[in-house]
């Protein structure tokens with residue numbers, strides 16, 4: 001099973017005990033899981049991976065769970081890599097829409113909730129823009145844990161309904177996810193909730209890093225030249241880079257790793273601004289707004305880690321407007337039959353800009369991430385296809401009125 005040895009603070013380097021529940025380091029920095037990678041190198045062969053489960057748990061030796069019975073799985077991971085030749089000869093879409101609860105947040109929460117079960121945690125809470133909360137609610141339901149979701153009041157209907165259906169207690173907040181985080185932090189100690197906020201505990205990143213292992217496995221251990229990712233809290237970028245570093249140490253991949261490229265929305269681009277200004281930390285983005293709700297994170301907790309990944313990989317950060325991302329989403333839908341989340345659509349728009357501006361060679365092998373299903377974000381696309389609300393409502397009413 002696991003080769004987990006301890007946790008390490010990403011800010012001050014402190015070594016922290018992984019046998020107990022942990023949130024942040026005493027210095028306030030996020031904690032990352034560390035493994036005995038020499039043992040992995042000596043005792044595990046990458047050719048054995050296909051014999052494992054058809055889920056992200058096939059990478060169990062580099063995931064933190066020590067007892068197989070603690071694993072809470074709904075079949076997350078092993079998502080398709082779809083070739084998108086109309087975007088570029090070597091462009092691929094990693095389609096995370098097919099995950100449980102329709103988004104890649106399932107990976108992180110499958111891992112984090114499994115660790116809650118292993119460590120004896122009974123009550124969990126999460127501040128979320130929507131998808132992380134619905135994933136938490138699903139896995140908490142499967143694990144029999146009490147779950148509390150804190151969401152901005154304008155959260156998508158789909159994520160709201162999922163949270164309710166899965167039996168979580170839902171609090172709608174007048175404010176952004178930062179305000180939700182503040183409320184969870186304030187109430188968690190007295191209520192006995194474990195705070196599952198992004199980078200507020202070590203294990204969601206571990207689940208998300210499996211995207212990196214999967215891309216490597218699916219490309220037969222030859223990584224792409226670039227990865228284009230819609231960054232909100234940035235856990236996926238941080239996780240994938242961690243996966244690449246681990247695989248390099250295990251000896252599964254060569255040293256040339258992909259350029260990591262973060263796409264954000266013009267209305268909320270703290271990472272892009274900090275990257276361009278050469279800063280080490282992101283500053284709070286005031287009055288954040290974008291239709292891509294997963295990107296509406298005005299101050300990512302792991303901002304310094306995201307910036308490190310972009311710079312160490314030779315990558316970059318760029319922003320697209322809501323109009324550009326909706327256009328790109330509809331082009332992707334009509335050309336390829338994939339209705340991506342607005343965040344995934346932002347990657348399509350971003351890649352176009354990179355190619356057109358000569359910032360990325362058109363022959364590069366590129367993976368872009370569609371992080372969630374368009375069906376979970378109907379409100380965004382409905383702005384392009386408004387219907388006469390009254391008449392549609394009448395029709396629907398006519399259909400369901402009992403005789």
Ligand SMILES: *Cc1c(COP(=O)(O)O)cnc(C)c1O
Pocket residue numbers: 103105131132198230231232233234235236237294295341343344371372
């Ligand atoms: C959460 C989310 C993101 C941002 O992911 P991070 O790893 O937190 O940067 C992107 N897209 C969607 C659909 C999301 O739900």
